Structures are given as C-alpha cells and as structure tokens.
Amino acid sequence: MSVQPERAQLTGLDDSHLVNLPGGHRLQLPAADAFSALREDAAAAGFDLVIASSFRSFERQLAIWNGKARGERPVYDDNDEPVMLADMSPGDRLHAILRYSAIPGTSRHHWGTDLDVYDASAVPEGYRLQLSAAEVSAGGPFDALHCWLDQRMAAQTSHGFYRPYSEDRGGVAPERWHLSYAPLSREWERRMSAEVLVACWNANSDELQLRDEIEKTLPGILQRYVEVPGSWCGPRAKA
16 A cells, blocks of 8 residues: 655655755755754854754664564663563553654654754763753753753744753653754644554554554544644744
C-alpha cells in the first residue's frame, strides 16, 4: 500500500522536501535559513549553537522504538535510571517508552522543522553529549545557552524557534534542547491524525512493536503524547 506524498513527508517516509546542512543534518529550507540566523545571533552572544539531531526518518525512528520495546535499547525514567520493561504490562511498557521516544510516524523530527541543539563551546572536545535534563538545568553546561534562548523567545526574536516540550504536561518529558520552527510546524501539527498513522504503518513492511497496544487507545495517545497546546509558540511566533 502506498502513502500519499504529503502524508509520507509528515510521517518520515519521504525526505524530498529537505535541504542538506553541515554534519549530515537536514531541514526544510525556511527552517534551515532561520536556524542560520539564530546561530549567528548566538555566536554574537558567545555561544556555539550546534545541531545534535534534526530530521529523523520513519525507518530510523522505527529502529529506535522497536529496539526499546524488545529490550535491546535502554529506557530511562525521569531520574535517568533504567526502567525494567520486562517486569511491566504491555500498557505500562508503552507509556514508559513514550515518555522519551515518539511512536514511529508521530515524531516531530520527521517534518524537517524540529531539531535538538547544544552549545559546543561549553564542553571540551570529545564530550559525550547526553541531551539530558542535567545538561540543560541550572549548573549544567548548556543552561546559559537556554537562558539566552528563553529571553529571545520571550521577546519574539528567536527567528521562529520555540519549545514544544517546555513543560511537563503528563506526556512527553520536558526537552529544553528541542526547538521547533513554528511558522512551518504549526501547520504540520494540524495534519496529524490516527488515519494518517495507520496508513503509514500499513505501508511499512517492518513490524511496529506494541502496535496492538497502541491502537487500543490511539486517540488518547495522540492527545497525551503528540498534541501540544496552541500556546507553545506564543501568540504570534513571528520569524
């Protein structure tokens, strides 16, 4: 079964709408241009704003998801402690993984509008990046960068970038490092639906682990872990 081009891009099955950036990263062109401008502003403020992760394909997200569901990749709780999935019911395993990992097809990283960032000038060469709460909290190496970004976002001078996961709403854990280019991503958010996801999963030959459990409560999962409040990017979110 084939997927319509627009839906294929939305779910990470197609990357033809993206441009290449240094380091093997990819974004949509308007998002790439906006990030370049934000990076220049950051440099003027003394930060080396670098992308840790940008576009992620459906296949890559599926490998991450299935690896965690099978116990081949670690899953952590809010205290960065490993979770023993084998001792959990399927439903509890699902929600433990969803705290930090998106179901394939639902990740904002599929769109080419979202990216994870850090300050390369704040750590020594060879530093092993974690993208953890400790790194971006007070006293962490990247707190200063994010305080600067907080100010830019509040002043609507962040070139359209905001944080969809700025606070804990009982779904996805806060991710201060995750930026989204709102002028594009707000529209892509509205395109997501259960119908789109099921068509995506049906078109893929590789099995999605925990799919039966996901489909039992898919509307609720979308509401809790995929949808974000309309206020996430402020009243205007101008570029």
